[in-house]
Amino acid sequence: MIPFVIGAALLLTTPGTIPTLALAPSQPQGGEFLLIRYGTIILCFMAGCQWGFLARPGRTPNATELVISVLPAIWATYVLALAETSADQLLGLIIGFLLLIPADYTFQVREIAPNWWLTLRLPLTLVVVICLSIGAF
Numbered sequence: 001m002i003p004f005v006i007g008a009a010l011l012l013t014t015p016g017t018i019p020t021l022a023l024a025p026s027q028p029q030g031g032e033f034l035l036i037r038y039g040t041i042i043l044c045f046m047a048g049c050q051w052g053f054l055a056r057p058g059r060t061p062n063a064t065e066l067v068i069s070v071l072p073a074i075w076a077t078y079v080l081a082l083a084e085t086s087a088d089q090l091l092g093l094i095i096g097f098l099l100l101i102p103a104d105y106t107f108q109v110r111e112i113a114p115n116w117w118l119t120l121r122l123p124l125t126l127v128v129v130i131c132l133s134i135g136a137f
Contacts, residue, residue: 001124004131007034011134032086035135039093039128040076046100047072053113065112068103072096090136097125097132 009018010031017026024030050069054061061069079092104121107113 001127003034003038004128007031007038008131008134010034032090032135035132036080036086036089036093039090039097039132040080042128043076043093043096043100044073046097050103050107050113053107059112065107068106071103072100075099087136090132094129094132094136097128101125 003023006018006020006023008031010020010024010026011028015027020026020030020034024034047070050072051066054065054069075096076093079089079096083089083092101122104113104118108115108117
């Protein structure tokens with residue numbers, strides 16, 4: 001969560017007041033950079049988590065499940081490559097994180113994801129969406 005919060009804070013504060021640990025310049029453009037890049041990485045990571053749930057020992061995933069598990073990474077790539085502005089990229093990432101919720105819910109109900117998964121994901125997704133929204137709007 002720290003890179004998301006730092007990225008949003010960089011957009012809301014005076015340049016040079018937020019230490020970024022050399023992750024990005026301490027100014028609004030650094031906040032955008034951090035939110036877009038880290039958001040893309042984490043959205044792809046979430047696809048990896050879903051893939052990992054599907055591929056656990058003793059389980060054979062079906063084609064639909066496998067497609068669902070790679071869609072977040074494909075979406076992130078599409079958003080990064082085709083969105084015309086940073087606001088569009090941030091909005092695309094918000095949509096990607098929100099679209100993960102039904103997939104995560106389905107995976108948990110079908111006992112593919114662990115029973116604690118949504119308890120972790122929902123509050124974290126709320127923070128991510130708020131931080132990305134600060135950048136997008």
